[in-house]
Amino acid sequence: MTSTPTAPTRTPSPVETGTGRSVGRPLDRVDGTAKTTGAARYAAEHPHPGLAHAALVHAAVTRGRITGIDAAGAEAVPGVLAVITHENAPAMKPPPPVSVLNLSSLASGSSVNYLNTDEVHWNGQPVAVVVAETPEAARHAAGLVRVSYRELPATVDFAAEEGNAVPQKSSALQSGGARKGDAEAALAAAPVSVDLRFTTPPYHHNAIEPHATTAVWDGDRLTVHEGTQNITWLRDHLALRFGVPVRNVRVVAPYVGGAFGGKTMVWAGTVLTVLAARVTGRPVRMALTREGVYRTVGGRTPSAQRVALGARADGTLTALIHTSVTQTGRTGGLPEQATSQSRHLYAAENILLRQNLVELDAVPNTPMRAPGESIGTFALESAVDELACALGLDPIELRMRNEPERNPVDGKRFAHRMLREAYALGAERFGWSGRTPEPGSMRDGGWLVGLGVASAYHPSWQMPANVTVRLSADGSVVVRCGFHEMGMGGATAQAQIAADALGVPFEAVRVEYGDSDLPSGPGAGGSAQTASVAASLLAACEKLKGSLLALARRSGGSPLRGRRPGDLEARDGGLWAGPAGPGETYAAILARAGRDSAEAAVGSDTRVGKVTGQLRFMSKLLRDRRRWVKAACGAHFCEVRVDPDTGEVRVSRWLGVFDVGRVVNAKMVASQLRGGIVMGIGMALSEETLVDPRNGRIMNPGLADYHVPVHADVPPIDVHCLDVPDPTMPLGLLGVGEVSVTGVAAAIANAVRHATGRRVRDLPVTPDKLL
Amino acid sequence: MxxxxxxxxxxxxxxxxxxxxxxxxxxxxxxxxxxxxxxxxxxxxxxxxxxxxLPLAEIGERPDGGVRIGALVRNSRLAAHPLIRARYPVLSQAVLAGASAQLRNMATVGGNLLQRTRCPYFYDRTAACNKREPGSGCGAIGGFNRGHAVLGVSGACIAAHPSDMCVALAALDAVVEVESVRGVRRVPMASFHRPPGETPHVETDLSPDELVTAVELPPSPTAANSRYRKVRDRASYAFALVSVAAALEVRDGTVTGVGLALGGVATTPWRARRAEHALLGAPATEESFRRAAEAELAPATGLPGNAFKIEMARRAVTATLRRLLTEGSPA
Missing domain, CATH: 3.30.43.10 (Uridine Diphospho-n-acetylenolpyruvylglucosamine Reductase, domain 2)
Structure with a gap:
């Protein structure tokens, strides 16, 4: 077994070995009842006395200067309180420049200082906000605001601009390329090769909860209800933009109705709701329409990619070339790391990776579930499948022959890698050996049947998290951390972890999250939240047990006198010397000491503490990344049916086998992995944001025309996790949130190739491409 | 609003x-x-x-064996009605192929007849659209037109008619009953919807003050053997790229009765008369079906975005007739 963990070993604690009672169990989510009964209040559902409602006016030109605004018609609408434009809006501080010493500076979705400028940078940029007594009046009045413009030339056509792309610069967090040997020469010399071009369209997140904000000013104190993926960034950003101290801003986000990256950054709707509340002196709510989300919140960049592979006749890869062109907006947007997985997946002798960028006059792109790897795996894993066809090799066999022992581009060690096991188990469970390799050779009635595989890959990250844990004499435990619950089950998972770390029942633990008044948590991004909080939570629980032991040792009569922390295990609500040894409950320790509770904290929320924490985080991150390559990975198996008359593709069966390290809650993990696969099915078959190449306007800003999968498009999805901890990650956890969307589109395209003999290289795989 | x-x-x-x-x-x-x-x-x-x-929500049998459907019958009830399922299965299927269960529970037969196009340029008030704003131009002709029509188009408009139900009604020779203060009149489906020509904002034969009160289906032995095939980008809740409503009667290997209409490809629910003409009396074979489909699509004109529909429609017509011949109506 080549994937035996290679990291150094140490004595694992019971919680790490899974001998605790909660971690690993498929428990129901703690917020399930509130969500299914409607008791959970989302950002647009918080009542406030005197609440007013806001609506946006969007620019109808792509680039230009506003020459005049006629708000008379809007102002005459009964119930309208204010029409705020650049002509009358109070000044806001501009979004800050990005600095690695202040991660909050990454929060701006765009550098545009909304309503503080007459400049229009994209078609749909907000140019006014109307505040009224009702949402209906606000929206009606918004439609009556007349804006005139002086139009300026704009660059909006991604396909036309592809040739003008420039190489992406590397940064501390992301590399724009990589080179090993001479891949072009090796490709030219390879006896078998493929050299393919792939394209992916723009996509949008389409969270079930469109972006919404409720903002309440009380003097210079601001409270914001917002479904955000990053409470800390949002709080810091608003404090800076509105010139108030950070401590005056409170962000409350107990429930987030899906986000997928679309609620990571701070977008216009949020800032302008806060502005509207400032201007009117009223609490203001703005719930964006679905169209409003498309026009003001970034989506996933389109891409054009080249993957070229050269191999010897036995399948040994001699050359791997992966280049990409993606877009950013002129006023922001993150370069998408489309070649990321190509650094890690195959032991090619020569490798050339290069990411290129074009800048368009468009709403800045933003992270969307597995930015980079989701579209990058489509190209790479399709090309590998095509190479298998060219070689006459089974596509799994080709992958196994090129499975690396060490990270291919630089020889770093893998912290953990179980792709071989994933494929072996998957092939057995899926019945891969029943696949006849010849295209079109499998049928079911009138349908052509195809089977395809592809690898999933997503890097694992860990962010700083401040956590406090309090244990009370009645046995209850409260974990406090300002992390985010967007549906993944974070509170449930952390309660399970705390329960085992302290040896208390799961039901005794309550987790407080989603509020900037809590210790500062990590953002929900990069599939890093659970591991990041778990690391601090485990440390806090150790500190807490140490404090309790110290209390016990100081007070006479404790059976724990003279014991050292290493001798003790936490179970049955207390500390005990081994399975049968002496010990006592936390309640007894606290009672003897005359205390109601004990508390431990990890991380500091002071200004100095935060800077120190971030510096420590960055240095640990860079040190860690020099030593290890950490990632979740997996193997997708899918079966499709293709109608030979019409080209319609239906996915009929799915199995994903994943290495996500230790599984905290099998039910929630499977659910999250399944969700990623559903999103991947949409990406593969039906989703596409239509950006008119003439003016950059999004033409399908709604769920009727942007086709996310419906239930009938989703087959039964079998998910299996290998459940082996990563030795370098807290509790052995690898990220779960994004890995399963990667590879899905390729697995489908590969299955379609098997069913029809046709290789579709341009997503989505719609029926017209198979006629 | x-x-x-x-x-x-x-x-x-x-x-x-x-x-x-x-x-x-x-x-x-x-x-x-x-x-x-x-x-x-x-x-x-x-x-x-x-x-x-209004009391217009009844479905009743007519003395001649046809069926009268009140204009306010909800789509879901129409699709589930035993008379419709037994005598006009294509209509039941077409209705069920449209929208979502929730929408079908609300939508009426009269409203479905008057459904307006889903062209994105029609829906976007910043875009040019001759249908929404006569004389403003057509955003779709030089823009996104993958969902647009290849039959019945004009230089002013290529918007596809979105209804599934209407395609079945066209194949079934339905008649629309309309009423105004001036009285009652009956309009055959074939002349109810108007092709865009130079006036794409005029979509039907209705005057603004006329109310659709009922749809009448004539008796049709052919209709008992009928099906609706909808090709779309996802399995449900999407408008047709191409749809086919077909009724077929075959005796001794020869086509003796046929009703055929197309959706998704035309500016109106498209009665396929050329294909019907080619099929009547022809042997019921794959070759005849294909030839009929080709005849129907001969006048089609595609743009880069939607030219694929011409071949897709040929294939869908052929496949639907083949399936009717071999399997008959769906269970």
């Missing part, structure tokens, strides 16, 4: 008078299309006349 007055009409006469006296008035049925269009600011009626209380 622009503020408007709301009137609930207790009977047909009141409804007709309300609209006759007010050129800014519109009838409101299930609202599944009108309310959406009002929200988008495309429709801006001064008055909405709610007709859902």
């Amino acid at each position: 622009r503020p408007f007055s709301y009137v609930s009409a207790p009977d047909v006469a009141t409804a007709l008078r309300a609209v006759a006296d007010d050129p800014g008035a519109k009838f409101l049925g299930g609202g599944t299309n009108l309310v959406d269009l009002m929200r988008a600011g495309i429709e801006q009626p001064d008055t909405v006349v709610d007709i859902t209380s």
